[in-house]
Amino acid sequence: MINNDIKALFEQVPTMALSTVNNDGIPNVSVIASKKIIDKNTIWTIDTFHNKTLENIKQNAQVAIALWKDAVGYQIKGTATYHTEGKIFDAGKEWILKLKPTKIVKGVIEIKVTNIYYLTPSYELAGKEVNNVK
Numbered sequence: 001m002i003n004n005d006i007k008a009l010f011e012q013v014p015t016m017a018l019s020t021v022n023n024d025g026i027p028n029v030s031v032i033a034s035k036k037i038i039d040k041n042t043i044w045t046i047d048t049f050h051n052k053t054l055e056n057i058k059q060n061a062q063v064a065i066a067l068w069k070d071a072v073g074y075q076i077k078g079t080a081t082y083h084t085e086g087k088i089f090d091a092g093k094e095w096i097l098k099l100k101p102t103k104i105v106k107g108v109i110e111i112k113v114t115n116i117y118y119l120t121p122s123y124e125l126a127g128k129e130v131n132n133v134k
Contacts, residue, residue, distance in 0.1 A: 001113050001131065002040045006074055009067060010037055016067040018045065018109075020056035020080075028052040032065075034096050034103065040113075043076070044088075046096045047107040054107070057082050063111060066119060073119030074130065078111040 002010075010016070019029045030053045034046035043065070047054060057063065057080045065076040083089040084107045092108030118125040 001116060002037055002043075002076075003130070006076075006116065006130070007037055009069055009072060009074065010035070013067050013069050016065050018053065019064045019066070020053050021060055021062070022052075022056045023059045028056055034100070036092075036095060038110075043078070043111040043113065044092050044095075045109045045111070046092060046103065046105055047082070047109060048104045050106070050109075054082060057109065065111070068119055071121055075117045075119050076111075076113055077115045077117075078113045081110045081112075083108045083110060 015031050015033045016035060017029050018032045019027060021027045030050065032045045034048070036044045038044055061079045061081065063078055063080045065078075067074055067076070083092070088110055089105075089108050093105045096103050096105060116130040118128050118130060120126060
């Protein structure tokens with residue numbers, strides 16, 4: 001699902017926006033810098049400062065990511081799972097501490113991608129699902 005164009009942009013941009021919503025429909029958005037594509041359907045982010053984001057994920061696992069550079073962008077939707085122990089937590093912590101040795105790691109958010117849409121400002125692409133554009 002995450003193709004080479006999306007992966008290239010993901011790796012170029014220093015931050016992305018992660019949006020969540022609680023059971024009352026109140027949205028929240030966080031800026032994420034510690035992010036990694038694990039495979040074509042999985043993204044990890046590291047939790048150091050999340051409060052509302054974490055509470056929202058516990059209430060409603062549906063999340064959306066927005067990332068963009070210049071006039072190219074994508075919205076990635078998925079289901080989040082929060083890990084504070086186990087294989088995913090250990091692997092995520094090991095990965096980020098190699099890059100940022102002083103990083104505080106409270107948890108790893110694993111996002112399983114369900115859909116990806118263009119954010120690119122274009123009549124042909126804006127809002128269209130990436131896998132449905134030929």
